[in-house]
Amino acid sequence: MEKIANSKGPKISHMDNAPPPLVSIIIPAHNSASWIRETIDNVLSQSYPCCEIIIIDDGSTDNTKCIIDEHYSEHVKYSYQENSGPARARNRGVELATGEYIQFLDSDDFLSPNKIARQMAAFMENPICDVVYCDFAYTTDGPEGEIEDSPDTFKAKCGTENVFASLLKGNFIVIHSPLTRTDVIRICGAFDTTLSSDEDYDLWLRVAGKGYRFCFVPEVLAFYRRRDNSISTNLFKQGIGTLQALNKAKSYRAKLTGEERSNLGYNLSREHGWRSRRHLEQGHYSKTLSSLLQSVVHKPRHGMTVASNLLKQIIEQFLNRHLLWRLRKK
Numbered sequence: 635m636e637k638i639a640n641s642k643g644p645k646i647s648h649m650d651n652a653p654p655p656l657v658s659i660i661i662p663a664h665n666s667a668s669w670i671r672e673t674i675d676n677v678l679s680q681s682y683p684c685c686e687i688i689i690i691d692d693g694s695t696d697n698t699k700c701i702i703d704e705h706y707s708e709h710v711k712y713s714y715q716e717n718s719g720p721a722r723a724r725n726r727g728v729e730l731a732t733g734e735y736i737q738f739l740d741s742d743d744f745l746s747p748n749k750i751a752r753q754m755a756a757f758m759e760n761p762i763c764d765v766v767y768c769d770f771a772y773t774t775d776g777p778e779g780e781i782e783d784s785p786d787t788f789k790a791k792c793g794t795e796n797v798f799a800s801l802l803k804g805n806f807i808v809i810h811s812p813l814t815r816t817d818v819i820r821i822c823g824a825f826d827t828t829l830s831s832d833e834d835y836d837l838w839l840r841v842a843g844k845g846y847r848f849c850f851v852p853e854v855l856a857f858y859r860r861r862d863n864s865i866s867t868n869l870f871k872q873g874i875g876t877l878q879a880l881n882k883a884k885s886y887r888a889k890l891t892g893e894e895r896s897n898l899g900y901n902l903s904r905e906h907g908w909r910s911r912r913h914l915e916q917g918h919y920s921k922t923l924s925s926l927l928q929s930v931v932h933k934p935r936h937g938m939t940v941a942s943n944l945l946k947q948i949i950e951q952f953l954n955r956h957l958l959w960r961l962r963k964k
Contacts, residue, residue: 653684656735657750659736660690660727661673661687661739662741664741665695665698667696673742674687674710677739677745681750685733688710689702689710690713691715692722693716719827720833721826721833734816738834752768753851754813764848765815765841766851769789769851771784771854798887799894801842802883807834822844825837829878831871831876839879844886873908876905880905900936902933907925907936909921910944911940926944
């Protein structure tokens, strides 16, 4: 059983005036000139005194590097790579990290000024923990802008005792919510670069599935910026990544519990059901049927509900087309 500590934690103290543990903050950046200064300034404002900032420039063609050279050359480690995607960029950051703990942060997102300090305090209070995660909020203009709370479905899972079972039912840990021991990430193999998306979901599934312990700080300490052109808005691509991550999750434990099997089956059925509805809307009938069959296979009861809703959708489409044809005929 995984024990979860829900605590804001005390102030961090150190024996014999030893320096606090180093935290490596890894930021992949691709054409991030519009917001990279705001993000780096946000990290530099952390109250925790011992952080290194690692920027992995993932093939930017704008002036991201110029901004960093001009304003932050003394504050960050900068590494350039050919455009290979955020998973490979984060993995490069993990290779370069010298800290005992790792904080991932996308180049357009934000952290509360006390995030690292709060979570390090939780580690000090709960030394058995390997990952300390927190609540988050959506924003369009940074932590000082308009805030939208995280979904209730996410909040219901935060602090759960069996994190792996809860993750199998759906991801609720955004990329910059956790602070994680560096050796845990390295042992688990960091990010799978073969996935089309959801590589962070896959990582947390792997870490939890291998028995590492998660602790939860019940505060909003991470801010997720919503952008129309972000990868997460490409729902079809994200859905493929989700299915890939879930199918991999079966191998992370020798034997799943009844709850874990049920959650995994339901989530796979739900994802395939969602895809079947979208395929039908686009007129891809063979893909609709294929996704529907997968939904039924993974969770028959839920799959049959999907089939019933699809039938209603088909009848509605037929009636609408028939009505349109009659109107045109007149």
